[in-house]
Amino acid sequence: MYEFKYHRPETVRQAANLLIKNEDAKFVAGGHTLIPVMKQRLAAPPHIIDLSHIQGLDGIEIKGRSLVIGALAKHAEVATSAIVGEAFPALAELAALIGDPAVRHKGTIGGSLANNDPTADYPAAVLAMGATIVTNKRKLKPEEFFQGLFTTALEPDEIITKVAFPLPKKAAYIKFRNQASRYALVGVFVAKRPSDVRVTVTGAGSEGVFRVEAFEQALQKRFSPKALDGLTVPAEGLNSDLHGSAEYRAHLIGVLAKRAVEAANARA
Template sequence: MYPVKYHKATSIADAVAALSAGDDATILAGGQTLLATMKQHLADPSDLVDIRSIDGMAGVSAAGNVLTIGAATTHADVAGNADVQKLCPALAELASHIGDPAVRNMGTIGGSIANNDPAADYPAAMLALNATIVTNTREVAADDFFDGLFGTALDDGEIITAVKVTAPSKAAYAKFAQQASLFALVGVFVADGAGGVRVAVTGAGEDGVFRQSGMEAALASGWSEAALDGVAASEDGLMSDLHGSADYRAHLIGVMAKRAVAAA
């Protein structure tokens, strides 16, 4: 790994100062993508600003039917949290299948969302659940947050502090995992909640996570697998790579959407 300077931030202000002081400083949370990327020399930040020790950055709280999940909460802690299991079991289930157990003990929800990997699981959940991404400066709707491959609405020096999720009446996530990486070859999150009926797809889009409006309309008029029978996912704009062609991914979107609807 190239040399890097490590900072353990003690407050948001401390983190913001360290981020602006470095030539090319970046935020470190669980590091389960960032450190692997740095080891392969695909990332070379000058400084790492570790935000995990900042008060209030990790943990889950529930107020009424709204969950607030701290950005530095690990996947294992989201999966095992009683409030998440009660108010949004689909999200707990999703978190319990990210990567492997060791990765889930380190990787964080904020890191996953900030990275916006086109095959990551959490972005699909955020979009389908109409979640709110809370940063040190503002609140952003998930619809306005994810912006193409690895792109987000975050400004320089902006730090995700939490996500807010309103309990849906129904939700489920179905993932067809790429067997070596355990990322989604195709993952579909379906939800009927505060944002209406939503279907979000990860792993498939050339521009990252997206909503499948045809399926949303079909499910809004009747929540059943059969409602999706006539809705073919287009292969336009889908990824083709060694793991699967665009038409295969399009087929999988239909299969995974039905599985998710059945499980919700």
């Protein structure tokens, strides 16, 4: 790891100011993406700004018809929260599938979204639900927030403070994990929302999370696995690597989408 200076702000404002003052500084919350990358010397930020001691950013609450999760809420907290389990069980299940128990004690929802890893789990839920990403400056919709591989709309002095998920009527997330890294080889999130159906895919797209509109239209007519019979996703534009070809991932999307609809329907 290269040398850096460590900062520990106590408020979002202090953190934003530190970022403005120190060019090429990086935020760290749980550190489970940034620290490994720094150890490999793939990143060498001269300043590290530790967000993990800012108070009041880890709440989980229902506000109106939304589930609002603070950016510093850890995966383990979302996975075991009674509020999430009651209002949006698919999200609790998704959080319980991230990494392993020790990783879930450190990793945060804000960190996962800000990193926008194309194989991360949370982006699938955020795009499927049309969740609002709230920062210290503005509110962003997923379509404007996610901008491709490890890229988001966040500006240099912008910090995610919370995420507001509108609640689905039914939803489920099915993940086919890479056995070694535990990231999604393919993950499919299916949500029956009050007005429509959304199907999102993580792990497979070379530009990150995306929607499968053909599946959405079919499920809109009939929310059943059978509605997806005969429908396929083209392999073009999907990731291909030693873990699976683009064709394999395309096949998995169809299989996992059916399983997700089945799982969503199995919820009372």
